[in-house]
Amino acid sequence: MQQEPVPFERLESFLEKLGLTQQALAVLEPHREVFTSRQEAFGQFFLDYFLGIPRTRLILEQNHAAQRHKKALSHWFGALFSQDLDRRFLTYLWNSGVRHVQLSLDQRFVNLGYAVTRQFCQRLIQEQVPAPEREALTALVDRMLDFCVLAATDSFISMTSRCDREMIQGIAHQVRNPVTVIGGNIMRLLKKIPPDNPNRQAYETVLAENQRLERMVADIALYTEMFQGEPRPQPCSLVQALDRAVQHLREAGRLEGVRLRLELDPALPPVNLDPKDLEIIFAQLLENAAEAADKADPRVEVRSRPGRAPGFVEVEIFNTGPAPGPEQVQELLSPFSSSKPMGTGMGLPIAGLAARRGLGSLSLEAAPGGVRCLLNLPLAGGEAAGPA
Ligand code: HEM
Known part of the structure; x- marks a missing residue:
């Protein structure tokens, strides 16, 4: 050893x-x-x-x-x-x-x-x-x-x-x-x-x-x-991290056929996270949402709003498709539980861990016509997020 x-x-x-x-x-x-x-x-x-x-x-x-x-x-x-x-x-x-x-x-x-x-x-x-x-x-x-x-x-x-x-x-x-x-x-x-x-x-x-x-x-x-x-938190731009994740997934052909709507406010203040963790969060959540989206209406939408507590921002990642029941939600956030036949069951747990490392959180809930992941992330300098 x-x-x-x-x-x-x-x-x-x-x-x-x-x-x-x-x-x-x-x-x-x-x-x-x-x-x-x-x-x-x-x-x-x-x-x-x-x-x-x-x-x-x-x-x-x-x-x-x-x-x-x-x-x-x-x-x-x-x-x-x-x-x-x-x-x-x-x-x-x-x-x-x-x-x-x-x-x-x-x-x-x-x-x-x-x-x-x-x-x-x-x-x-x-x-x-x-x-x-x-x-x-x-x-x-x-x-x-x-x-x-x-x-x-x-x-x-x-x-x-x-x-x-x-x-x-x-x-x-x-x-x-x-x-x-x-x-x-x-x-x-x-x-x-x-x-x-x-x-x-x-x-x-x-x-x-x-x-x-x-x-x-x-x-x-x-x-x-x-x-x-050990995470190394620093001020990072949500919009840039999201753009990089989208580009990376597009190059890998993982967003094919999916209608993507990105509505993050470009004026959002930076979040305080390890930049690698932030990219991992977006890459995992977008890939997961794209795979889970309803094949007849494959839509993924990303938007932001002020967080649940002062000094936080909330990012929503919505996808069309069947909504999980309350007991299924907890399962999906745990390792090796996947609703997709070819999934690894690690996408949401990895994103959740990356959010927690930055003192943020990740939750999942049913939404009209689909499911949404809610990310709460701390803003750099504890600034309160304005409306998106
Ligand atoms: C206050 C708690 C303890 C302290 C400060 C302590 C301290 C030490 C120190 C200084 C060494 C020598 C390390 C070295 O050679 O590099 C050692 C080795 C060892 N300790 Fe402890 N120890 C503690 C508790 C325990 C307990 C509860 C056990 C239970 C059996 C234990 C079992 C051992 C054993 C088997 C060795 C290797 C001895 C050898 O083969 O030379 N220690 N410990």
Whole structure:
């Protein structure tokens, strides 16, 4: 498992938010020895506690890890109370989280470990610190342990999402190659089969399903990438993003035969979204609407109006066709649920995720003669949208 770089900036911002400044840490200065003199006892206490839980006992007994962990915990406790919370310590703390992920340790046990550490520290303070100084010291130690929990959670999330991402990208890569080979061969075979051959239909079905699989792999990879990546919001023009998405879909032949009416107000203020997310939203929603539109009257209409809350704009994407019932609406917004035989069921979930990443929302509702997607997106600078 490759390691992520330690996210110093984020960890340092946690320190700042928790008020763990040099000045605040001065409260600890006269009492460091209360803790460092008990680091061996802490290691033993921690070990005994987790040997008492069947699952963690098994982990600690594996490869004789119990004694090593007792030593590691003593060292960690000593370091926490004798060192500055500098980058060296942050690296040490974060790497212990990485080690736990490598061991597939349930993060809930680690959090329990911090709760137990808190109890140990409170007892020490109660027994060894003069009464007038206890309250301030307890509050400081609590914040130090809160910080450790945040750092451990950070490394847990970073490492597990990296594992998930690598796994999904691996699957996507492994599936893509055979799918491409199958597609290429079927196309070659199809060219040799006359149109009236009774087997042609079967070949065409294999080809269509193969293309669906190809799109599914690409959609899942995109969804995972977006789910785990950090959005980079910035002011973007809705009209330009919509134009780009339309152009792209037209070039790919996905809007053929569809009557498109685009009624976004060109004077709309910019929205605050990651530009890639905004393009993905429009591309997915327009493609979805075009595919779902009534074949007898294939219409897709895009318009805007002020949002449901101040500082938001609402964009409506309407298509003709059968309207979903209330229970079907929720299903359609969840992955792998599609009303179209060749759909991947990922278009609406991807668009919904992209909207949520930008602190917006996506909903779906029946409309006279069809269905409409309602996008609520935040405006840059929190401006209120004027009428479209
Ligand atoms: C307050 C919570 C905890 C802290 C601060 C902590 C700290 C550490 C540290 C500093 C290491 C050494 C990392 C390295 O060598 O790079 C480590 C390793 C390890 N931890 Fe924890 N740990 C905690 C909770 C737990 C719990 C609850 C378990 C449950 C069994 C556990 C199991 C392990 C194991 C098995 C290792 C590897 C030991 C080895 O093979 O050398 N840890 N931990």
